[in-house]
Amino acid sequence: MTRTIYDKSKGAREASAQARARDHQLDIPKALLRASSPDLPEVAELTAVRHYTSISQKNFSIDTRFYPLGSCTMKYNPRAAHKVALDPGFLGRHPLAPDEFDQGFLQVRMELEAHLKRLTGMAAVSLTPMAGAQGEFAGLSIMRAYLLSEGQTERDEILVPEAAHGTNPASAAMCGFKVREIPLAASGDIDEEALKAALSERTAGLMLTNPSTCGLFEQRIVEIARAVHEAGGLLYYDGANLNAIVGRVRPADMGFDVIHMNLHKTFATPHGGGGPGAGPIGVVERLKAFLPMPYARYMDDGSIELEGRFEQTTNAHPSSIGRLSAFGGNAGVLIRALAYIRLLGGEGLRRVSSHAVLAAAYVAKRLADAGFELAWPDRRATHEFVISLKKEYKDYGVTALDFSKRLLDYGFHPPTNYFPLLVPECFLIEPTETESLEELDAFVEAMIAIRGEAAKDPTILTNAPHTTPVSRLDEVKAVKTLDLGVHLREAHQS
Amino acid sequence: MTRTIYDKSKGAREASAQARARDHQLDIPKALLRASSPDLPEVAELTAVRHYTSISQKNFSIDTRFYPLGSCTMKYNPRAAHKVALDPGFLGRHPLAPDEFDQGFLQVRMELEAHLKRLTGMAAVSLTPMAGAQGEFAGLSIMRAYLLSEGQTERDEILVPEAAHGTNPASAAMCGFKVREIPLAASGDIDEEALKAALSERTAGLMLTNPSTCGLFEQRIVEIARAVHEAGGLLYYDGANLNAIVGRVRPADMGFDVIHMNLHKTFATPHGGGGPGAGPIGVVERLKAFLPMPYARYMDDGSIELEGRFEQTTNAHPSSIGRLSAFGGNAGVLIRALAYIRLLGGEGLRRVSSHAVLAAAYVAKRLADAGFELAWPDRRATHEFVISLKKEYKDYGVTALDFSKRLLDYGFHPPTNYFPLLVPECFLIEPTETESLEELDAFVEAMIAIRGEAAKDPTILTNAPHTTPVSRLDEVKAVKTLDLGVHLREAHQS
Amino acid sequence: MPYIPHTKTCVETMLANIGEQEIDALFDEIPPTLQLSHIEGLPEGQDELDVLRDFAEIANRDPKLICFAGAGSYDHHIPAAVWDVTGRGEFMTSYTPYQGEASQGTLQLLYEYQSMMCALTGQDVSNASVYDGGTALAEAVLMAIRSSPRARRAKRFEVLAASGVHPHYLAAVNTCVSGQGITLRSLAMNDDGVTRQDLPDGEPPIALIVQQPNVFGRLEDVDALSRWAKAHGVMLIAVVNPMSLALLKTPADWGDGGADIVCGDGQPFGVPMASGGPTHGFITCRKSLVRQLPGRIVGRTEDHQGRTGFVLTLQAREQHIRRAKATSNICTNQGLLVTASTLYLSIMGASGIREIAARCHENTRQLTRALCGLGDVERRFAGPVFHEDVIRLPRPASDVSAALARDWGIFAGIPLGSWYPELDDCLLVCATEKRTDSEIEHYRHALREVLGA
Amino acid sequence: MPYIPHTKTCVETMLANIGEQEIDALFDEIPPTLQLSHIEGLPEGQDELDVLRDFAEIANRDPKLICFAGAGSYDHHIPAAVWDVTGRGEFMTSYTPYQGEASQGTLQLLYEYQSMMCALTGQDVSNASVYDGGTALAEAVLMAIRSSPRARRAKRFEVLAASGVHPHYLAAVNTCVSGQGITLRSLAMNDDGVTRQDLPDGEPPIALIVQQPNVFGRLEDVDALSRWAKAHGVMLIAVVNPMSLALLKTPADWGDGGADIVCGDGQPFGVPMASGGPTHGFITCRKSLVRQLPGRIVGRTEDHQGRTGFVLTLQAREQHIRRAKATSNICTNQGLLVTASTLYLSIMGASGIREIAARCHENTRQLTRALCGLGDVERRFAGPVFHEDVIRLPRPASDVSAALARDWGIFAGIPLGSWYPELDDCLLVCATEKRTDSEIEHYRHALREVLGA
């Protein structure tokens, strides 16, 4: 039944009005030419359109379902922001275009930077990182460069709460730091004693997500920041959860020195089946000199220059950590973000956090009332919260994964499961501000109904999903056979 | 389960960034204002997007399925033609724009007219009719006006073959003509004797589709045309089936005086769930003066004027039948048609008919080989052909409708059924030139498999479909309850 | 072979199966004399890239004008989401939903559209579209004739139109109904640009057409016209701009029972002007007239398991069943545009279109106030308007508007001289919600320059 | 509340359920001193209509230039169908396909994409994208280090780059790998614009990077470089323009066993230039290196009923499982652009991209022939190119190109002075399949005027 585009392919179809074959004179030595045609599918345009249209329908997506995937902020991204970015005036722009002919897009950069500075309280913002993780890497690189410039060569440790998102330790490691994980206290906040004990002259900094990946606001953030600073370290803010505080609390005011933001979470870029995103970073004054290239700035005549469009270092940023990618970042995502900010305005952005938190608090309360176990029942939910299904596991033998799969049958994308890792059988639930009360209620009802099924007949869950295009997939087999492409498969079979 | 957008609506949501409420000063007498707000759904943008995205997935469509709906030419319409029509330069044009500022679009009209003249052999073409049926009406109106202008006031009969598409007699009646239906001969061609017997001094004309709705080319068309002309009548060509002869045979050469074309069939406009289309008409020289308004033409200075943009009659067309609609026709469809002609070129258009006919002949042959009964086994299939399932009905008690519904389960949109009306339990099958051999074969295999099921267990068919969002729908109940809108339903229930 | 998926082998397989050597053989029933090997004058096929480039050039050949014109086609904003969803392949590449089980998307949407149009117009039932506003009116007239008991006795019928019905609508009606012995007569207007209230005595017409707002943007005294119609047993047909119904009372509420049939053009709801088409005409009416209603109609029903579903219903009215006796010849209608309007209405909601309608009203008033400050320029008609108005200029309107277009990039409105010779110095203007203060100021400035005022 | 669906009643219901009076109470765990009631300087919210208008103005503020620039971003035609399908909500508004059963669309597409990239590059396995070509190279370098047995013994590693690797790619590598003790050294080029073949003796580097075609468009002697790498136990990393692989032999076929890792930027396949992003980087490699490959990887498997399905696989490499020990920190990648490239490749097929590649090659040759006729203008380097080339001008290239942009609407190419001071009089030009004869002629004419030649 599942046929790939290769299965629909036939050699020599040439069914395309894209590029009718012409005669060509290639001035390329034969030794450098390929001997045979690459094995690409050869299908008519209709076949391609039909194939991908059909398989697209197998996806759950925001446009079709409630998708409370914690930590991912799967909300409605206004189509207007998308439309703006598709203007041929933006799409047709070459990344190395002369500044003089790039003033429109450079204005977008300047304005977005200014707004992000206001929203975070940071002194400067760089728009080039292409995702949150790249923002982390850039921010940590700046911290490293700054410490080196201060002669602090021995500071090679980054502290990370054990519940941190995987990108945090991974980025730190990529940057050459050693990673020390700090446990959480029972309250769900970071264990302040353990943190203080870990601080030393080797501390380069602390990475924190706030609200954390447990959906909790680090209550003693000011004290924590002070402690880290006093120990000579810097504070890195993972802004993936900005949806919980946007327009209301500024990371700089909490004491952070560096921040990245996930524009694709808080600021209106649809998630594209896994990207693109953008992870702009903000830094405090003392870190400005280290910002990555390129960097837009106003010239004396009021025009805007993209510093470092060609150059690897510049007079204005001689200590820049350099370039993160070939060009200037994910322009299309930046355009969407600015459009979104203009659509919502300051008040609208504040409403985002108000309602993201309200929705989470409501769903948390309803689930708790229905007997589901909140991981931190005494804490406020922020824009997301954690429940543990360990009781259901104990009572009925069903796992969080089983619940997840069964939710698919009810038409809901499951929450993030098994993250944060420290809560057994957990769900990280992020409803977002754009889902209606009916949708929130229906999700709660589904959870209750599924638990009822678990009590009656756990196999309904353990065999779930039942209504999706495929039933539960064998991930172990996938690793064992490693069939990663049509060719490999064919090689295997022959 | 099936909830309408009204079921998802809540009053006073105002969740829109489209038009934030402002204060207004209305200078309108109170007596003319509405007392209460219209009962429209009030939903957030996400709710609307999700609702309509989700229900769209319930449709079969060319983008997802083989759709051999006879007489409808459900083929792939290149996305390029669609894209061209969506250029803001076209979309933003006001229909009453000054000619001087409308030269781009008027050039499209002129060029398309020229090509359609070439393809049909007609002396002039009018682009204003908005669908095939409106083209018929316009063409017949021209015939009427011409006959009146010739003093032939007694000619009030239009002859139509009994297998004609329903729009033919309906258009003739709308035009004030009496309709006489002419039977078919056993060959499937029109019964020439009956036709000749019907010709008289009351004959205004004959409407013919060629190839006919039986999928047969009227072999004696030249003789038929001569007979009608000799009797003082005119010949109307229903060009809905142009896909069978485009680039190869011209209706004018067959002897037709008037023709309409369905641009949405042969010339690349997707069918939009029921339109829009366009039904340009072509006429021979003596009918030119009667063409409807507006009409584009070159001025002496090489610029183009849209004659009748404002005026109801013009010097150049004093006998015009007038205006068919408020403005100039379905511009967007005209643009697509010209783009399609440019994409394919003369050779490519000829290939359309070649391959449309080849595909039909192939499917017909395979079905015949498999024991299905062709309605006219001794005739060539054109771009479509008719089979009769009366044997299957007799043997297994399953109808063409049952076959249709079961085809849905196999993932195919069924052919047109019960048309032409004279063939019992028939399918009119039009595969089109854009479907792959694999798709054609799979359809044949499905037909065979379904017949196998009928032999084993007819209820599989009579209860079909089994896999669609709803099972077989009760059309009788629909007529009985006449629930034609949410309000009516609510009125009923209360 | 562009868009044709067959390889040489596929073609050979098919031909072999059929038992032929070449495709041309399949055409052997066509008299050879009719067959051409080549058609003169057609172009060579072009790659997509070339076609797109050339058309982008054509589409943007003419300088863009700031649009202050209406007269049946309006420059409204279309929310980005409307066509993102409307353009989905599942809506765009399906056809008339004959097979209900495979077309629930289109059918449910049409059912919802019908509900919305009924809500707006205050009528009981709606069809799923006709071609445009002009044909909608023509069909409405035919409906009225068919359903009038008085008409059943007559052979020739008169239909009366209030003044200020769009002249192109009347022209379309004329073309469409003249074959059926119907004559159309228009009432005179008074100096305020609305219908003179001295309505005719004598044998009443079969139907009266009233357009609200009328072609001058003016608001008719619809209550009086409606009362007259009821009093004389005349069917009342309302032609309305559906956007205006966000503010104005529904034709159902016009005096003494209101309109029997309401029609118009759905263009203001999410459909681009696009040179006037495609758009979609709508017709709604009293339930008692439903069997006279032309076009597709969708009904709610159940499937064999009792689940809700939607189907085309009352098909016995239609040409594919009824043939010469059908209510109309319409077959393909304007489905995709209805899809856009349905999206538009569901995204905007009642509050949204009310806001838009009010902004249009105010913008047009702001415009005419701005222009009427200039020398002799004045509003031609007193009295309230919706979002169009007529201004009188000290010079022929077509000259002035030509100058404004040429030198100032402004489409200043519709010069009314070719429709109403006596209004040769008049311009029909419209400022939708899209027109900004600075565009209105630009118009004022330009007009002052052009008039030397 | 724009985009927030709650009515006042909804909000009250939720608050009542939670047991609070107002939303602000939900933030009471945040120290009050941190909470702001208002953030200075943010704009007021605007209606969609205003935002779209303002952005249309911004997007089109700058005059459009005819693009003869490449250097890593190419002005190719994108078939209309590509983004029509890519933009479908189901692809665009889903996320990383963690829940395989609810993401078969994305997963199957990625599997097919991996297949296509393997076919083009001749490698065994592909990932599902990294950010761009520059980061792809950085990740490839890290892969090489991790998988090199020699590197396991060392603390500091040298990686060698052939001449003509894109300077921005090298810069990105530097930024990304410098924290891990890796130094990057570039080989000198000869006077033909390719790597000098006197390769270094002594302790061999861990890896050699070869870009084909190189940044000047020139074709390197990849066989010789590959043979040298194999002979010295050096991992070979190929950086390629994937479009060139329609014509050029795959890195797998370079001398003596070819490249171990192939990377580059997928932009030429259906992704607009869009100021350089978003696009997507690709990496393919030998099967033996698969566990070092960063990013998402999709594998084919079965469901419990034995039906084929697709899942994310080898997740144990990734940051969400492996954390500090992951192969990379990448999480969100460039899924939507991969979708576009997959559509592009399936619509074009091998014959389609071959045709495009050949046209680009010929257009650029036509361009340089046309320009080199003018006075002292000449090709800077002899020898074959793919679709970019370097021309030498009699004046500083940045002056000439500025004049061509300002006065003639031409983006004449990339002045090479800021990358290679010795090439200050050189321009890197590219003419894709989109450039017409008349545009090339316009360039020739303009250059003649500017040079006074």
Ligand SMILES: Cc1ncc(COP(=O)(O)O)c(C=O)c1O
């Ligand atoms: C808390 C947190 N931090 C960091 C990231 C990494 O961001 P990205 O996926 O954009 O690289 C994510 C999301 O994926 C996240 O949820």
Ligand SMILES: Cc1ncc(COP(=O)(O)O)c(C=O)c1O
């Ligand atoms: C043979 C035939 N004639 C006429 C028509 C009427 O065309 P339209 O639906 O465009 O009005 C059709 C199609 O619907 C048709 O198939």
